Amino acid sequence: MNRANFVSGAIGVAVGGGALAGASEFPPDVVMNVGPAFFPSMLAGMLVLASAILMVGAALEPAAAAEARAPLRWSFADGRVRAAVTVAAVAGFTLVLGPLGFIPTSVLFLAGMMAMLGMRRPLPLLAVSVGVTAAIWLIFEKLLVLSLPAGILDSLLY
Amino acid sequence: MDLLLHSFGNVFHPSVMLVIAMGVAVGITIGALPGLTATMGVALLVPLTFGRPPLESLAMLLGLYCGAMYGGSIAAILVRTPGTPAAAATVLEGYPMAQRGEAGRALAMALFASFTGGLTGALIMTFLSPMISHVALEFSTVEYFALAVFGLSVIVSISGKSIVKGLMTGIFGLLISTIGADPISGYPRFIFGQMDLFEGPPFIPTLIGLFAVSEVIANVQVTQSLQRVRAVVDRYFPSWADIKASLVPIGRGSVLGALIGAIPGAGGDIAAFVSYGETKRTSKHPEKFGTGQVEGLAASECANNACSGGAMIPLLSLGVPGDAVTAVLLGAFVIQGLQPGPLLYKDHIDIVYNVFASMIVANFALLAIGLVGIRLFAKVILVRRAILMPSILVLSVVGAYAMRRDVFDVYFMLGCGVVGYFMQKHEFPLSPILLALILGPMAEANLRRSLVVSGGDFGIILTRPIAVALLVLAVASLAASFYNHRKIARRLAEQAARGEPPPG
Amino acid sequence: MKRRSVLKGLGAAAACGVVPFASARAANWPTRPITMICPWSAGGGTDLLLRKLAASLSKVTKQTVTVVNTTGGGGAIGHAAIMRAPADGTTIGMITFELNSLPPQGLIPFTWKDFDPIMRVNVDAPALTVNAKSPLNSLKDFADYAKAHPGEATIGNSGPGSVWHIAAAMMAEELGVTAKYVPFDGAAPAVTALVGGHLTAVSVSVAEVRSQVAAGNLKMLGVMGEARSDLFPDVPTFAEQGVKATFGTWRGIALPKGVKPEIRADIAKALKAAYDDPEFQEFAKSAALNLAYQDDKAFAGFLDKNASDVLRVMRSLGLAKV
Structure with a gap:
């Protein structure tokens, strides 16, 4: 498992989820159906999806490969x-x-x-x-x- | 034609030449300082032109405009901070080149591309203004939405190694761009009680934070023994080979830049990204992009400078500014008692041609001053890290602060710096966020405006041919980029299998 | 050459004569450099106006006058900064229309009554403007069109809750029609869209459509000001066409509350002198800004009426929270 990517994905899911929750409280636009919440909700959903894909990929990645590709550890x-x-x-x-x-x-x-x-x-x-x-x-x-x-x-x- | 030649006669007057040169020099400085954009530079100098003769005033401001567009690339190449938003795409190839010790080569190419692009833009403005301006008026909110979507399709091209990560940052950027007052209803979204966020996340502080501050945070960690490594300033002129490699991207970028500039509301930042994306997509070796490819640098730099000429087209012939800088320039014309637009052509055709001539001369002044300047700019990279890093931080703080005089913006910049640092550490590309911040509001506001007009019917999009064409192009470009990305991954894998070091 | 410098000297002397304040400077104020707060960003219309006024004020008072742009929150941050500035006469602010449109939206917890208004500087009236090719030629034409084609008339404005959004709603209200309000990011893109034929009308200021009207691309159906515009004396006002409402965006000078009366009087006098400075007047004329001086009392009365008008219209637009 690639831990860094997994954590990044989790953060993405959390941000997206938070935005979804926040957007659900925006007032609706009865005339246009597309109100202040439309774009943020759609984007938040896409962010959750993309982050989930990253998490799955990270979880499936063999440990050795992850080690080899992991960014520089704190060395100084x-x-x-x-x-x-x-x-x-x-x-x-x-x-x-x-x-x-x-x-x-x-x-x-x-x-x-x-x-x-x-x-x-x-x-x-x-x-x-x-x-x-x-x-x-x-x-x-x-x-x-x-x-x-x-x-x-x-x-x-x- | 006679009129144009006569105008050159006016512009070649020593006092006019002097103010153009001054404008260019000040412009380069303002452009190179992170936080000070071309728009702000022109805005700050407009009051100074009050009471001066029109030709001198306008010539100085035009010189400043051209200079600032190039100046932005200097900071982008040397310290990885786009001096102006339009130079954001220049960072992608310019900074890796400087890292390799090719700062001079990169600066020289940026200058050459800026000059060629700027000149092409000015020439297109001089000879094609009336034709292009009519097309620009055809753009309704629907077309603007489609144009923004087309611009966003570049995200895949600037995603770096992982498309998923590129998409994630792009979507994240779009999501942040919805912070602030809703463009249609005015409802404040995601501002958490912070009135400072009411107008959206502050763009310049975000830019400075993500690029400059994050880089400094990474840099101060390197141990002192490494500090003595000195880059060599290799050259001050672009080599013939570089020019040959960049000819096609520069030609394409210049025309693209002038056209995008001519569309009111779309400026150099979008033009540079689109031109870069196109060049990468059509390149024979896209896998080398992002590691310091000279033609990628040329593509973005020529496009943003060509944009200046393009943006003047609707300003002069319609009285409609083509970008933020020309919106301020409109004010400068008005102060001179001149109203840009069809009437200007009728009553003051001499002024129109003087503007054309000034713009062309300003680009030559840019080339001359730039060639002298490069020797000076490039030395920045020789400055000791212990001096350079803290100085960049002070400039960043001041740059973030100056625009609104608001310490909130400085804290926001610092936050972006920390986020940017961790993103980079984990190989998340940063440029998609910028592109999203520029294009997100454009896409959302214009789609929603269209829906206000149509009463909520999405079908309005299909009634506009230009919009449909742009959307089809966006899908095609996206598909091509995906295909390209797989090709890049395969090539990199092959190289790794053969035991070659990865490029860069 | 010599004669010119003599003339200059005479001019300066004359200026001193016109501005008695400068010669007989009271000891109360200003003893220190003056800061003027602009709630809008550098380079914009308000900023330009204030910087010119500041230059004239500097000339009158012989003190440094610095303009600082404290912007953000659609004007909320800058207005708050003026309100909270030290009440010692060193800080003077320019207040704008948004001071009356932000409170109804619940975006600022204070109103104009928390300021000490000194003088009104300018008022810009909106006009109902259509494309020159449009068959509509008067307010009545527009009203008839909007009634005959419900849901088709679109009026572009400069942003949600902005002054011209409110103007559009007031126009529609007074004309007894319904229209769709299309908010843009500032007046310029709305005007561009109208020139391109993508809207029925715009409700932005005369100054903002001026060049396109002069060029014959747009035409104004009526001006919503108290009188006809100096720039276009041929265009009738709303009142002349039987629609009584007047409206406009305004800019004025205010102090934080609590400045001592004698200092306040000096400031008011100096600002009036700066306002009357020919250089300032000349600038305003060339920038097409409609100067409309009012003293502190008249300005306060104007602010009161304006605030209640704005509140009423914003309620009808569903933009008001209170």
Whole structure:
């Protein structure tokens, strides 16, 4: 059995089933017979069907073949941590973007991420963080007149 | 003809040439930045043209339009993020090429294809506008529905190894596209109390999340010892062999792109996917697609640039914008006191020809600036991973945020990044989701509109010949792709049996 | 060359004279940069109008005025942002018609009464427009046609629950006919479909059909505004054809509730000066936006009537939840 495919299929069935249940509560369109629920229900049904096919295929697949074709296993223990930290860092970035402002947030984020990815010398680290931030800020604020949150630098920038 | 030559005289004026070059350069930059689309670029610069002479203003915006269409491919090739939705199909072949160390070759081909496609589109616009615009008006809601179904038939072609997985992601994409206000009744579907989802899943954040963020998540896991591997920037011009291999796909893609562009409401994203799908389907070795085939890259890039010229056709001759960018351009014309449409031809034929000439010149400017630029762009791939990855993330966040100034979109992007990462890890193709997000609303809204008109009778579809033809084509294309897919599987199996390494 | 710069200087001086506010700047406001919230995306009609008004406001107040687009939820997000903005005069918002059409649909938990309206900027009236080849030439023709061919008249609009959807329903209601309302994704595709002959009529604004009417592809049967359109003085209003209703989409300026009266007065004065700026007026004219100033009291009265009209029509359309 190909476990990854089986689980993916199960997720597909669950999503499709959930959508079917959700769509059943949409108001009907008495005139046209084709209301808000028509497309979502049809698609959800198709998703359940396709996912089921994948699950059956995965269940029937001989274990050896599945092993050979299975995608790369987690082999870098620290890699997995780094991926999780990256996701968390982006979420943190978004969280403080408003109150702290784009420039400080971006410099901190860049410096932290670069340090994690192996840039250790402080001077280039800082210079690149500030440089990249400044370039992005200039393009958005000045060239395109799209304002980014100023945050704590509010009084300084205006 | 005299008028056209005279218009070239106007356009060759140094100040006009300068604004075209500026427009192209800004366009390439905007296009290359994920989250900033050609539409947004033009929209942001329209207010700046207020009070400037019409020729200069329009020439700059047209240059920007052409530049942004090419710029989208740069990010697609180098960092696997379509800079604009129209470059989504370019990722399929462009990124594997860059991974192989052929970033320069890919960029050069994208430029060549963009230039050829853009020029073809501009020429078709110059000489065939009146004819094509009448066909475009024939499209009622029924034809739009059929066109969307035809576009969706490409999903099998971009499914990768497993059709079931391709279909699953395609259907999943279509299902997500129904999130938000129902196009006919306005009923909010699957929004879970989030007003941010009322207008549907935010498209640009989805695009950035699925492609850019997922790639960064995968990339940061690679250990540092591998980091020093440096790609070689191989070349800055397309080779003669590449050009020869791509001639037919470029020719077909350019014409397809211009025609799809001319249909109001269908833009470069659809054109690029259809052109790519057709090229893969008719190729002698479809099994190599997805591993960095230069003609696949050429097919998608020429189609989206040819679309620009095509989209100008209904704008100029009917006053009906052909895509989102030309809808904004319509505003730019109005600000200049010009009303695109039949009256423009009657009262301001000089402006019409100036637009034709500007568009043609803009494509040459694109070629010139691009050739210089490639040397610069390609260097991106030489940037240390430790710098590149965090920078891509900051750009992604800003790109997702800028459109609506809504942090919800950034979280949504991050969610898509995580989903995209796991999908890729388990060999689910990502492009079908994008295609579904573009075409799903088009298919549903237009079918339902047709049913409003017919009072719920599906028979209305069969009363429209163009729609029936498109639907038949969709079925044929689907059948051919299925057949093709089996052929690909057989060839790959043969190669494996002979002990050859799989392509790519 | 020299003379031109002298003239420019004179112009600037004159502008200062016209705008006494700029020279005798009150100390109350603005002491800080001003932010204007646009509930619609960059590049759209509302955005363009607000950005021009902001530019003029900046000229008048000599302060930086930044326009931010806070969009989403069909205008719900941006309007909520204006309502919740700090009430210190640093944040001003542009409110639009959707503020009256979202509450009946249960999509926002607040109404215009939760805002402090300052001035109405523009009103665009819809027109009942048909293909130029259509045999219909007046509202009466249209009503007769719709009665003679039940279930065949189709009116295209710009989206479900949108302003022109409501306009279409109001037109049908006033004409005493039934029609099918076909919602499109914005006004442009509906107009295109009408040009292609796939609809009986559209109910979008005069500005949105303007170019096709001028080109002779479409013709307007009647304008639903208070007066005839400046662009097409030949087209009669609904009232002139015996149909009393008037309707239109509107845009105005509002503050979050609770801004101090003296600051509020300064803001209102500055905004009026920005509205009167020739550059702004010139822009609105070239973009075919029908300027329709009202002061705060008149605007509030207008909003009240508009809200109840919209609620009534949305109920009859089955779009209202309350």
